[in-house]
Amino acid sequence: MAYRDARREAMTERDWAEIEGQLLRAYQLLKAGIGGS
Amino acid sequence: MRRKMVLVSALLAILLIAAFTCWPRRADLRAFDSAGMAWLETAMWRDYYEKRYGALSYHLYELSRTQFGFSPLDSFRVALAAASAAKAFQPTRSRSEAAAALPELAAYYALLRPAAPVAFDTDKLARLELDWWQARREAAGPHDYSRTIAEVAALRARTTRRSQPPASPAPRRWPIATRAGKR
Numbered sequence: 001m002a003y004r005d006a007r008r009e010a011m012t013e014r015d016w017a018e019i020e021g022q023l024l025r026a027y028q029l030l031k032a033g034i035g036g037s
Numbered sequence: 038m039r040r041k042m043v044l045v046s047a048l049l050a051i052l053l054i055a056a057f058t059c060w061p062r063r064a065d066l067r068a069f070d071s072a073g074m075a076w077l078e079t080a081m082w083r084d085y086y087e088k089r090y091g092a093l094s095y096h097l098y099e100l101s102r103t104q105f106g107f108s109p110l111d112s113f114r115v116a117l118a119a120a121s122a123a124k125a126f127q128p129t130r131s132r133s134e135a136a137a138a139l140p141e142l143a144a145y146y147a148l149l150r151p152a153a154p155v156a157f158d159t160d161k162l163a164r165l166e167l168d169w170w171q172a173r174r175e176a177a178g179p180h181d182y183s184r185t186i187a188e189v190a191a192l193r194a195r196t197t198r199r200s201q202p203p204a205s206p207a208p209r210r211w212p213i214a215t216r217a218g219k220r
Contacts, residue, residue, distance in 0.1 A: 019082070030071075
């Protein structure tokens with residue numbers, strides 16, 4: 001959420017999509033780390 | 038006779054609904070779908086910053102139900118505890134005030150514990166969770182609070198614990214309550 005903190009009220013739909021993409025990559029790494037598929 | 042049949046049917050339907058709602062499921066914190074988690078977490082961050090606690094609670098419920106596999110009743114309890122923690126934290130302005138969120142956070146982790154691969158200390162996790170929420174508020178950089186987030190993730194899922202924070206520009210964190218509180 002450092003990404004969001006840097007933008008605060010100026011967040012756009014595109015920014016939220018960027019955050020979702022970052023979270024997706026993070027969860028994929030987490031899933032791989034705990035042995036999930 | 039017909040009235041009796043209707044009553045019996047209604048009673049049976051109520052019992053089935055109650056069983057579906059309350060019967061404990063075999064939940065698993067590792068069973069999530071990455072894309073589903075990313076979508077829900079993003080939605081919850083937006084809910085939080087826009088102070089939409091009803092929507093936040095709903096998304097928390099959906100996450101617990103669809104990603105971890107809790108029963109509807111347990112999902113409701115998880116959502117209520119996490120949303121309450123976020124709501125208690127958001128208006129606070131100091132670490133001492135923020136401690137008001139601790140009981141709900143501890144309750145949240147106590148509800149999650151049966152779905153974890155190994156037992157964890159709910160009070161310790163609640164304190165760690167609150168610590169990184171507060172660290173973000175105090176303008177600590179991701180490099181600092183991501184260590185705490187990694188520790189929370191390690192305690193919850195027994196993932197590999199990192200001595201260094203992740204290199205990603207965004208901090209990686211484990212869901213939820215997390216999906217609940219910050220600034």
